[in-house]
Amino acid sequence: MARPRKPLLSTDRIVEAARALVDTEGLAAVSTRRLAAELGVSGPSLYNHFRTKDQILEAVADSVSAQVDLDMFEAGDTRGWRTALHDWAVSYRAALREHPNIVPVLAQGPGRRPAGLRLADAVYGAMTDAGWPPAQATSIGALMRYFVMGSALGSFAGGFVDDETAYDPADYPHLGQAHLLAEKQDVVDERAFETGLAALLDGLSVQYERIVAAAGRG
Incomplete structure (x- = not known):
């Protein structure tokens, strides 16, 4: 089976999903399990990009500062x-x-x-x-x-x-x-x-x- 042209997961995709979750449900709604479900991937795959939930929230915060x-x-x-x-x-x-x-x-x-x-x-x-x-x-x-x-x-x-x-x-x-x-x-x-x-x-x-x-x- 050929590999997909684009990776299933990326730092930007994780940040976008986490930002949308924070916007709609608040900080408490964010967890690696929830994000993995939202992105349709396994939980451990997130750790290739972020080691902790706090790192994800930091990245979300920085994405807002960048606006x-x-x-x-x-x-x-x-x-x-x-x-x-x-x-x-x-x-x-x-x-x-x-x-x-x-x-x-x-x-x-x-x-x-x-x-x-x-x-x-x-x-x-x-x-x-x-x-x-x-x-x-x-x-x-x-x-x-x-x-x-x-x-x-x-x-x-x-x-x-x-x-x-x-x-x-x-x-x-x-x-x-x-x-x-x-x-x-x-x-x-x-x-x-x-x-x-x-x-x-x-x-x-x-x-x-x-x-x-x-x-x-x-």
Whole structure:
């Protein structure tokens, strides 16, 4: 019997199957046995590509990091540091919103994940190239990461039920319209993200002006 032209199993196939499983059922659903069944292979064959379930989840997390646009940090890009940070944050959040169940793994840091490390390197490099001192550049990368990941973990608007009787004005005098938030979830959450992002960037711009002024006096 002739061998198939394409191998039955590959690292990419395993990662794609695991990512789909995480997206639909969460991290707890992933196991080597379940993945083998999804891929139609024997369990031990997975170990030719990944030794542990944790390695598979790390690869899934890195595949999501690889979806984040980093073009704004390329040398030929003409966007300033503020616009670049904004556009990167929007792309980062979009990737995480597509795959929110993997965020707890991403939140542990890039570790040795190549795409995650390229992301961190690009942000840090762009900030230092723009004139931010190394310590502040590190803080900016951390700050933006906290903000974007937090925004992807859940929905503020989606946390309210679509039932006007749930929020008695006698108990919650300022939540009379809260039952309307659920149907406007995307609009409310998007506006909240942009409001927070603008506030962060405004604050960073003030700090940057101080740094530039101090450097000029030096």
